[in-house]
Amino acid sequence: MLRTETAFSTRERISLLGFGLALFVVQVDGYALSVSLPTISRAFSQKVTDLHWLITGFMLAFGALLTVTGRIADHIGPRRATVLGLTAFALASAVCGTAQEPVWLIVGRILQGSAAALLVPSAIAAVSAAFSGKARGRALGIVLGSAATGSAVGPVVGGMLAQSVGWRAIFYVNIPITLAVTAIISRFSRESETVSNPAQPFPVVGPTMLTIGTALITVTLDRGSSWGWTSAITLTCGAVGILMLCVFIFSEHRGRRPLYGPDFYHNAPFLRIVFVASARNIAIALIALLSALYLQYIILLTPGRNGIIFLAFSVSVVASNYISGILGELGKNHIFTLAAIALNAVGVYLLTVANSIPVFAIFLSVCGVGVGISGVLANVITQNSVPEGKGGSAYSFSLSIRVLLTAVAISAVSTALENLSGGTAHAHPSPAAIKTVLRITAILLLIGALALVPDAFHSRAARKSRCKCDPQ
DSSP, X not given: OOBOXXXXXXXXXXXXXXXXXXXXXXXXXXXXXXHHHHHHHHHHTXXXXXXXXXXXXXXXXXHHHHHHHHHHHHHHOHXXXXXXXXXXXXXXXXXXXXXXXXXXXXXXXXXXXXXXXXXXXXXXXHHHHHBOHHHHHHHHHHHHHHHHHXXXXXXXXXXXXXXXXXXXXXXXXXXXXHHHHHHHHHHHOOOOSOOOOTTSOOOOHHHHHHHHHHHHHHHHHHHHHHHOTTSHHHHHHHHHHHHXXXXXXXHHHHOSSOSSOTTGGGOHHHHHHHHHHHHHHHHHHHHHHHHXXXXXXXXXXXXXXXXXXXXXXXXXXXXXXXXXXXXXXXXXXXXXXXHHHHHXXXXXXXXXXXXXXXXXXHHHHHHHHHHHHHHHHHHHHHHHTSOTTOHHHHHHHHHHHHHHHHHXXXXXXXXXXXXXXXXXXXXXXXXXXXXXXXXXXXXXXXXXXXHTHHHHHHHHHHXXXXXXXXXX
């Protein structure tokens, strides 16, 4: 039975704690790893640009499997799916922590991404199913707030662990936490009373083609410079990847069991906000990665100090999430999102001209404000851009595309950093290469802001029209 009252019982508070910690662990792990990449690079005597697969592999698995894990949660129940995801995440963390070769660490990260793809949407669905009305809003706020907190403390946790205990502790610490969270959720939460028909077939062609196509394009961008951009293997890999994505698009329009159906692909405002959200996600990933490379390789800071400085970004994101809630009540979501994306672009560019660590931290906070405000409002616009009842599918589609495009972008950036730094022989990127990529990121964000101009003016004109029609 759904709960509508805003006051939670003790059992419900403990249950929300469990689901909040589940998302907290995933966020901490991701942000902690970004700060620790230089440490892992030295431990394996590997170029840091080659270790981008620790991030890319996670994102490819996470983004691709998001297309089906929501349906798995619907079939077996979101609580069971959350517990299954937590167990898998703990096992994958053990694989990462015990890895003696970079390839096994990458495999472990891919397994973590697969587990997170089941864990994250299932936890949110379980909370949504347990409450309704204002209680649902408060409950989701608590759980999603826990995820935001994980983003804020992740860099500090990762930096401190990498510096004092070792990078493996970043993964080992996940195991007891996830086991404890599994016990909490199993004991104090109840399974949803509404489970969909398990006999309903899953779409197979779409997810398979999307996964293979994105992975092949990512490999092409990563290995193209070493294989040779005009070599047979590079051209074949890229061509097959593009072909797979074309098959995915065809199956969405003409297939018997499409993932989302053609309606989303013909909705121009929806596609524009997905592009803007993707540019924002790419910027977040690159800010975290490039800041770590700059602060630890160029400025020669320790991982711990790197994590503390990056708090300027994370705390600004969390604080501006609250501000975005206030701005959302003003009914000018497109305009505020456009301004926030533009502010993020300015902040990213300013990082390239920072001449001291305090100034760099200030510019990180500028980026954080733009990221925080645009994130919440972009989600609201996404929901408002689709018909009633399509919000869940719209969120799944948007998140999957954002994550997959970010994975491709990181692969491209890693190759660009190597080439801009003078070739693959360099152990780490040069300051000029890092600044060049940051400037390109700022341009991408500005393009995203411009993409919102038609919708911003349209919504403004619509508001004026409604005001003229209102009786005085």
